[in-house]
Amino acid sequence: MEISIHFSNKKAKYLDIYEQLKNKIVSQTLSANEKLPSKRSLATILNVSIHTVKEAYEQLASEGYIYSVERSGYYISAYDVEWTQSIHEEEKKILKSVPKIQYNFKNGQVDHQAFPLKIWLKLYRKHLNSDIVPNGPWQGELSLREQIAIYITKSRGFTCDVDQIFVYSGTQHQLNELSRFFGNVNVAIEEPGFRRATAILQQNQLSIEFVPIDEKGAGIPAKSCQYYYITPAHQFPLGGVMPIERRIDLLKWASENDAFLIEDDYDSEFRYKGSPVPPLAQIDQLQRVIYFGTFSKTLMPSIRMSYMILPKTLVAKFNSFYGDHKTTVSKIDQFVIAELMESGLYTKHIAKMRTLYRKKRLKLIENLQFFLGPEYEIIGDAAGLHIVLKLPKSLDETTAIQLAQDAGIALDPISSSYQLSNNDNLVMMGYGAISYNDIEEAVSLLSTQWKNHHQF
8 A cells, every 4th residue: 555645844743644644544545444554664655763653553543543453453444424524515415416518508619529539649659659758849849830830821821930939838828928028017908808818917916907898899908008918800708800990000009009919819710701801910910919829729629739929029038038948738749730730631620620610600590599589699600619699688697507507508608708897698609519410409498498587
């Protein structure tokens, strides 16, 4: 038996051993009638005296948690059910009462059944057997950055050098690194906005201006700031697409105020209505724009890989600031994605997913209109992987989500994205994860739940 004990250095060592063994027994980490290590053996493992272990064992034995067998050693006592009752028993009862989720309309998820798993595993095995032992460049593997540069030129219309690209393990990670790089400065973010981005700015104790969204998307900050985080291609969470005139206004503001715009292009691969609007990075060719891209929506969130493209004016200083760091992203995963991109399989997969998500989006909208009617307004449906549903006055967000959950349907709130006001008449419905064939049944069930509530 292996036993790990952590000494607090705040009490006698025998008490640490006694208390931690007791917790392991009560929580059933150690089983009834299981033999404990001998006093000498445990003393050697923990680098303490035999007397220290003896005191702990004797205290446990006196309280009935263990028993001794002559010439054999100490064993865990058989215990009553009451011993295992947790202080969180009431919380467990509540959790057990939550219905199992059958229909997943959560935001930010993808259709895992469409993921090219066989190809991924084939490439993974290939690169697992290659030269993967040494650490890679802290910016990310050169092969991946080269492919990102090519992809960006073809799909977004702007060019960059590989040394402008930095590979990270998610949007929050790269935003946190940027925040540390810029230091204690004034910043801005959309209101409502991506709450995980807001959390990073708040955790860095920055002075934040929350800029209200209007009919054209992110507004112009009223105060001077160093950088402004926005989602122009598909505003999160409300779903609007920023028109060209507002994009130009923001770039003009950034230039005049010596500020940077962080353009989070988190799901722009999926656009279904209207003509494509060029990203800010294309319009100014990365002069005042810091561009965020991700593989979470095109491949899978669990891969945890994103990238940031900096203006050339920031690259040298950023490299100097973080030059002693090592990459936090799997070298093998970077090689796999680089080969997916180089072979053309990545763009083929995006095209396939765009077709699938377009079909899901259309079916979701048609069923919402059929089962719920015009009383429920659909907004933010032109792009991305979620829509926003505006609820009637008789139904607030909290009630709507709870009624859905009672029926095994998972939805996301939008009120948590607000910092200055409290909007409680909107819910978010993601259609990435739910299967195409389940949409009609799920919306029908959701309609029944909400309309039954109206009757009371």
